[in-house]
Amino acid sequence: MTASSSPSASSSRSRRTYAAGAVLVAAATTAVLVLLPGGSDSRGGGARGSAAAGSASAVPAPADEGLLALARRDASDALAVGRADAPVVMIEYSDFQCPFCGRFARETKPELLRSYVDEGILRIEWRNFPVFGEESQRAALAGWAAGRQDRFWEFHDVVYGESRERNSGAFSTDRLVAMAREAGVADIDRFRSDMSSEEAREAVARDRDEGYGLGVSSTPAFLVNGEPILGAQPTDAFRSAVEAAARAVEE
Structure with a gap:
């Protein structure tokens, strides 16, 4: 039995996971929900209950x-x-x-890419x-399937390029294939196969x-070097x- 799979190592990982989750859950619990201008406090069904599409204020918390x-x-x-070492x-x-x-994808991410990712300061996962x-x-x-052909971010930009009514058929397989084509995914047969694969699931x-284990229930949710930010903040x-x-980090 290797050290990584030993009972003591497993117990240690579990304690770290619970502690990490407690930090994010505490942030989410104490956050004051706010409505962005022009937004709506709409909710939709998720795999484990409702998920808010609204936003919440960032809550300072020590990096765990x-x-x-x-x-x-x-x-x-x-x-x-x-950069992986950003x-x-x-x-x-x-x-x-x-x-x-x-x-967030349309209004904030482009600025983060220009100011921090391109400068080697920030990595977004x-x-x-x-x-x-x-x-x-x-x-x-x-x-995920688009990413297999190095077109995830292009696909991301196509999907978020316009507002689409939720659960209206906008994300049928045929429409997702059309978005993949627009994003420059070259091998559509492979895209379809990857999309339906067990590896993708x-x-x-x-x-x-991972998100549920941290207590995430609203989207978007972020961790910036372990610091929780909830919602599409300014x-x-x-x-x-x-x-x-x-x-x-410099200090």
Whole structure:
């Protein structure tokens, strides 16, 4: 039996997971829910109950070792952008049907890419967190499949490029294939096969279960070097979080 699989090691990992989850749950529990201008406090059914599409204020909390350890820093990860050794990692739990995730993708992420990712300061790691039902799950599988051909972020931008009514058929298989074509996915037969594969389902489940284990129930939700940010906050909130995390690493 290896050290990593021993009872003591397993117990230690469990304690870290529970501690990390407690930090994020506490942040979510004490957050004051706010409504962004033009938004709506709409809710939709998820795999484990309702998930809010609204936003919540960022809650300062000390970075927890378990939360920091969630950053995968895998250079081959197609669902991540930025240097694997960047000083700051932002983990994003999102649903392709979430309107507030779309707002973040259109209004905030481009600024973060220009100011921090391109400068080698920030790495963004996407986690599929489908909470609005079957179409959310299907879109998550499609995003993973697009990533197999290095087109995840192009697919991401196509999906979020316009508002789509939730659970209306906008994420049928045929429409997702059309989005993949628009995103530049070259081998559509492979895309269809990857999308329906067990590997895709396991990858999406891994992301979703990671989020649920931390107490995430609303999208989008973020960890910036272990610091929770809940909801599609104004761009300045993310700039402040990234810059504070970068300073902390330097110190």
